[in-house]
Amino acid sequence: MIPLHWFLLVAAGMFCLGLFGVLIRRNVVAILMSIELMLNAVNLNLVAFWRYLAPEHINGQMFAVFVFAVAAAEVSVGLALIISIYRNRDDVNAGDLNLLKW
Amino acid sequence: MSLTPLHAIFALMSLFTVGGAVGVVLNRNLIYAAMYLVLSLFGIAGLFILLEAPFLAAVQILVYVGAISVLITITVMVTRCVFCKEPPPRQLTLVAVMAALVMVTLGFVIMTRFGGLTPAADVPADSIEQLGVAFVNPQAYLVPFEVASILLLGALIGAIFIARDDLPRDEEAVGGDDHA
Amino acid sequence: MNLPTLESINLLAVLPVLIVFGWTLVLLVIDLFIPSGRKYWTAWLGILGLLGAAVALAVRFIDARGAAVTAFDGMLTVDGFSLFLQAIFILTAVIGILLALDFLPRHKIERGEYYILLLFTTGGMMIMSMAADLIVVFLALELLSIPLYILTGFARPRADSEEAAMKYFLLGAFASGFLVFGIALTYGGTGTTSLVGVFNQLAEGEPSRDLALVGMALILVGFGFKVAAVPFHMWTPDVYQGAPTPVTAFMSVGAKAGGFAALMRILIVAMPAVGEAWGMLVAILAMLTMILGNVVAIAQRNIKRMLAYSSIAHAGYILVAVSAAQRPEDAPLAVSAAIFYLLTYAFTNLGAFGVVLAVEREDGSGNLLEDFAGLGRSKPVLAAIMTLFMLSLTGMPVSAGLVGKFFVFQAAINASVGNPWILAAAIVGIVTSVISAFYYIRIILIMYMQEGEPQVVLKPALTVALALTALATLILGIIPAPVFQLAKDALLTLVG
Numbered sequence: 001m002i003p004l005h006w007f008l009l010v011a012a013g014m015f016c017l018g019l020f021g022v023l024i025r026r027n028v029v030a031i032l033m034s035i036e037l038m039l040n041a042v043n044l045n046l047v048a049f050w051r052y053l054a055p056e057h058i059n060g061q062m063f064a065v066f067v068f069a070v071a072a073a074e075v076s077v078g079l080a081l082i083i084s085i086y087r088n089r090d091d092v093n094a095g096d097l098n099l100l101k102w
Numbered sequence: 103m104s105l106t107p108l109h110a111i112f113a114l115m116s117l118f119t120v121g122g123a124v125g126v127v128l129n130r131n132l133i134y135a136a137m138y139l140v141l142s143l144f145g146i147a148g149l150f151i152l153l154e155a156p157f158l159a160a161v162q163i164l165v166y167v168g169a170i171s172v173l174i175t176i177t178v179m180v181t182r183c184v185f186c187k188e189p190p191p192r193q194l195t196l197v198a199v200m201a202a203l204v205m206v207t208l209g210f211v212i213m214t215r216f217g218g219l220t221p222a223a224d225v226p227a228d229s230i231e232q233l234g235v236a237f238v239n240p241q242a243y244l245v246p247f248e249v250a251s252i253l254l255l256g257a258l259i260g261a262i263f264i265a266r267d268d269l270p271r272d273e274e275a276v277g278g279d280d281h282a
Numbered sequence: 283m284n285l286p287t288l289e290s291i292n293l294l295a296v297l298p299v300l301i302v303f304g305w306t307l308v309l310l311v312i313d314l315f316i317p318s319g320r321k322y323w324t325a326w327l328g329i330l331g332l333l334g335a336a337v338a339l340a341v342r343f344i345d346a347r348g349a350a351v352t353a354f355d356g357m358l359t360v361d362g363f364s365l366f367l368q369a370i371f372i373l374t375a376v377i378g379i380l381l382a383l384d385f386l387p388r389h390k391i392e393r394g395e396y397y398i399l400l401l402f403t404t405g406g407m408m409i410m411s412m413a414a415d416l417i418v419v420f421l422a423l424e425l426l427s428i429p430l431y432i433l434t435g436f437a438r439p440r441a442d443s444e445e446a447a448m449k450y451f452l453l454g455a456f457a458s459g460f461l462v463f464g465i466a467l468t469y470g471g472t473g474t475t476s477l478v479g480v481f482n483q484l485a486e487g488e489p490s491r492d493l494a495l496v497g498m499a500l501i502l503v504g505f506g507f508k509v510a511a512v513p514f515h516m517w518t519p520d521v522y523q524g525a526p527t528p529v530t531a532f533m534s535v536g537a538k539a540g541g542f543a544a545l546m547r548i549l550i551v552a553m554p555a556v557g558e559a560w561g562m563l564v565a566i567l568a569m570l571t572m573i574l575g576n577v578v579a580i581a582q583r584n585i586k587r588m589l590a591y592s593s594i595a596h597a598g599y600i601l602v603a604v605s606a607a608q609r610p611e612d613a614p615l616a617v618s619a620a621i622f623y624l625l626t627y628a629f630t631n632l633g634a635f636g637v638v639l640a641v642e643r644e645d646g647s648g649n650l651l652e653d654f655a656g657l658g659r660s661k662p663v664l665a666a667i668m669t670l671f672m673l674s675l676t677g678m679p680v681s682a683g684l685v686g687k688f689f690v691f692q693a694a695i696n697a698s699v700g701n702p703w704i705l706a707a708a709i710v711g712i713v714t715s716v717i718s719a720f721y722y723i724r725i726i727l728i729m730y731m732q733e734g735e736p737q738v739v740l741k742p743a744l745t746v747a748l749a750l751t752a753l754a755t756l757i758l759g760i761i762p763a764p765v766f767q768l769a770k771d772a773l774l775t776l777v778g
Contacts, residue, residue: 002112004219005212007149008470010116012208014123014142015463020201021127022456024191029132029178031452033139036170037123038459040146042466043158044119049470051153052216055225058232059475062243063417064158065233067462068165069250070424073257074455075170077428079177080265081435081448086181087267088439211492215471240291245357249409249421252303253428256402259310260432263395264447 007048015041032078039071112152118145132178140171154225157233292353295342295360298335298368299408305331306401313394321386321394325379328397332379332404336372339365350775352414356476359414359547362772366621367411367543370628371536375404377632377747378532381639384741385528388644391437399429400532407540411547416465416475419544423461423508426540427454430533434525440646446524453507453517461504468497477552481776484555491556498553498560501545502567508541509597512570519582522590523649527642530586531635534593535628542600542624546617550607551776561608564601565703569710571598576714580721585638586649588721589631592675595718596627602707603690612697614773619689622769626674626682626758633751634671637664640738640748648737654725655734664738665729667752672722674755677715682758687715689766 014037021034043064050060122142129135143166150159191197226232236242293300309331313324343365350361378400386392406425413419431454435447469475471493472483484494506514522530549560575595582588600620607616641657642648658665674681691708698705758765 001220002108002152004216006112006116007153008212008216009209010119010149012205012212013120015459016201016205016208017120017123017127018459019204020197022452022459023197023200024194025127026191027132028448028452029174029181030126030135032455033126033135033174035452035455035459036139036166036174037126037142038456038463040143040166042459042462043162044146044149045463045466045470047150047153047155047158049466049473051155051225052219052221053470053473055154055221055223055229058229058236059243059417060469061155061158061229061233062236062246063466063469063475064155065161066246066250066417066421068161069254070421070458070462072165072170073254073424073428074451074458075173076261077257077264077431078451078455079173080261081431081444081451082177083180084264084435084438085444085448088441088444207496211467211496215493241355243357243417245354245409246415246417246421249406249418249425252402252405253421253425256399256425256429259395260399260429263393264432264435264438 004048004052007044011041011044011048013041014038014044028078028082032075032082036071036075039067043067108152111148115145115148115152118142119149120145133175136171136175136178139174140167143167143171157230290355292351292360295346295351296353296358296412297338297342298372299405299412301335301338302331302401302405302408305334306398306405309401310398313398316394319387319392321392321397322383324394324397325383328401329376329379331401332372332376336369339368339372350773353412356478357415357418358409358412359775360412361775363547363617363621363774364411364543366769366772367539367624368408370539370621370625371404371407371411374532374536374539374628374632375400377636377751378528378536380743380747380750381531381632381636382526382528383743384739385526385639385744388739389437389526389646391526393436396433396436399433403427403429403433403536407536407543410540411543413544413547414477416468416477416480416548419548420458420462420465423540423544424458426537427458427508430454430529430537433529433533434521436529437526437646442524442646443526444524446521449517450521450525457504457507457514459504460500460507464497464500464502464504466497467500468494471497477548478776480552481554484553487555494553495556495559498549498556499563501548502560502563505541505545506567509538509545509600510594511567511597511601512574512594515571515574515594518594519587519590522593523584523586527586527635527639530589531632531639534589534635535631538593538597538600539624539628542604542620546604546607546620546774549604550613550617550774554608554610554613557608557610561605561701562703564605564608565707568598568601568605568707571595571601572707572710572714573598576718576721579718582721583651584649585651585654585725588651589634589638592718592722593631595714596631596675598714599623599687599690599711600627602694602704602711605707606690606694606697606704608701608704609697612693614770615696616693617774618766618769618772619686619693621772622762622766623686623690625765625769626686626755629751629754629758630671630674630681630683633667633748633755634675636744636748636751637668637671640664640740640744641736643737651725651728652732652734653736654729655732655736656729657734657736657738658730660736661738661740664740664748667748668729669726670752670755672725674759676719676722678719680756680759682755682762685759685762685766687711
């Protein structure tokens with residue numbers, strides 16, 4: 001079978017891409033998508049650890065399911081906020097912001 | 103280590119996953135970025151199957167590819183941002199260096215600790231059943247399960263509250279019916 | 283499969299949080315039948331539920347006498363530490379509701395959801411203080427955060443409130459990404475998510491240490507965002523300024539205390555084996571946080587922004603105490619100093635925001651420092667109370683703030699033998715406390731020395747909240763010993 005580190009490296013790469021995306025993107029939808037990438041990297045990590053280290057204990061998969069639930073909750077709230085902001089501004093660039101502004 | 107079809111599938115799925123992620127991050131057209139996100143999430147589902155977690159693969163397709171991606175696409179369209187381009191990124195080099203540093207650290211730790219590791223045991227045949235039982239077993243994961251359910255309820259109420267169009271002008275129409 | 287027993291589930295030990303959640307769900311239905319415009323009924327019913335939880339908490343406290351037990355087979359730990367923090371959360375929530383009672387109708391945003399969401403996040407904080415499994419920590423943190431994102435945007439369609447909510451949401455979700463990735467790596471390194479399991483694995487000196495170290499660093503980043511530590515603080519000023527003021531008051535105390543509760547439990551209980559590493563990181567964060575928070579606060583003209591930087595600075599003082607807990611023998615004193623500090627900060631900061639609320643106008647203006655001019659003449663009692671809070675935030679005598687700071691620095695200096703980082707953090711803390719006097723005392727000077735006509739609206743609920751917080755600040759400042767004894771007995775324990 002494929003060695004564990006390949007899966008972990010893919011997950012790490014995805015996490016770093018997400019991190020990169022959150023910090024460089026200006027549009028809130030794009031930032032939200034980058035955050036989703038980070039959460040997916042977490043899930044890949046969890047499932048890979050579960051399969052290779054302790055397939056007899058279910059906790060890795062269990063954790064992944066909870067990450068799904070949290071991701072769904074976050075996305076619903078985030079998109080609701082985006083739609084609300086858009087409706088009240090009616091401005092195409094209303095969703096742009098710079099998170100690195102101190 | 104001999105190459106098997108599994109390796110080819112892994113390579114393809116990883117390509118989808120990482121390539122899609124690159125597309126999400128770099129494509130300045132939001133609708134394309136959303137499509138790349140679908141590709142990336144689909145790749146993850148494929149990797150889940152390689153990891154012998156078919157239930158999670160199904161959930162990934164249903165929840166992420168099926169629901170979350172569609173929601174994001176709809177939001178892009180509702181906000182009429184289909185062809186809009188965002189302003190160019192700032193602090194590109196700084197952020198790139200930071201992300202690269204994190205990647206190198208993670209890669210180093212992963213290689214030293216897990217380099218070349220293969221599975222310790224087979225997946226038990228009843229792993230999905232175990233998952234279901236563990237959710238509602240007070241000795242296992244009942245607490246997180248209940249916390250997650252309250253979390254989803256809170257997010258539901260909040261999302262409705264935020265997205266509902268009830269600016270003061272139609273205050274009367276909504277009245278006390280707050281959670282409809 | 284063994285059948286669960288009542289002893290192993292231990293419902294009675296977690297009764298307070300069950301009351302909060304159960305009552306909130308009931309209230310959610312009751313709220314449907316309360317006509318809009320009378321949503322203060324929901325608020326009072328919410329307070330009733332919190333008082334019920336407080337009674338259950340007190341009974342539990344008298345019953346247990348500091349003995350730690352687990353509930354749901356090691357998922358939750360009910361020890362003195364969690365009881366003390368739950369008391370802080372319930373107090374914060376009650377005062378948070380009192381602050382909102384007049385504010386919401388005055389700003390025409392009165393809705394029952396406000397109180398429901400506030401109770402949800404309070405429940406999340408309570409779970410957070412008990413969580414003995416990293417999965418529960420993650421979910422409780424989300425349950426704490428998501429309702430707060432919405433409360434921040436509660437004054438929609440006001441632009442600053444919505445934008446603050448967006449910013450808080452994005453950075454909060456980003457931070458949870460870090461946190462959960464760190465948890466995943468810790469799980470990979472140790473093969474378990476329970477804090478007891480992580481402790482055992484790390485104590486064995488496994489090669490998993492590297493991975494757990496990276497995991498720990500990522501977890502620290504995640505919590506750094508939540509408690510507003512530098513360099514992860516950039517959301518704080520905008521969010522504190524944009525959020526409706528009662529929400530700002532509530533989250534400046536509740537979210538911070540919730541973050542610290544879980545951070546302390548993870549670092550101190552599960553990871554003493556790598557204590558030197560995280561102790562140093564936390565000390566560095568603490569120094570940066572105290573310096574930046576206090577220095578930038580001086581330049582602020584808006585009181586909510588100023589209090590935001592002040593709240594960043596106070597996170598730094600608590601981080602000093604956390605860093606002082608890196609060695610198990612120093613941990614009890616440092617932990618009790620940290621939770622006592624959280625209590626004093628809770629009263630003082632809620633009170634200070636209460637005064638800000640009284641001066642704030644309906645259109646959301648009235649938050650500039652100049653708006654406090656003349657308060658000493660027109661409302662002498664209110665000005666005196668504000669003076670007390672400002673002195674307490676500085677750490678002046680006869681106020682809770684001094685006692686809190688004293689215990690933190692005492693714990694730090696105690697633990698600093700052979701550890702220059704903690705000593706440095708303590709020195710920076712004392713120096714920045716002096717600097718902070720500049721901007722806190724400026725408010726007092728403006729209130730008494732400058733001429734002005736502040737428009738003050740003081741309704742009964744706000745008056746009660748102010749009286750409560752001022753009294754507590756004063757009492758904790760004059761006779762802190764009994765409460766500090768409680769904090770000392772509130773041990774953070776590892777049971778499983």
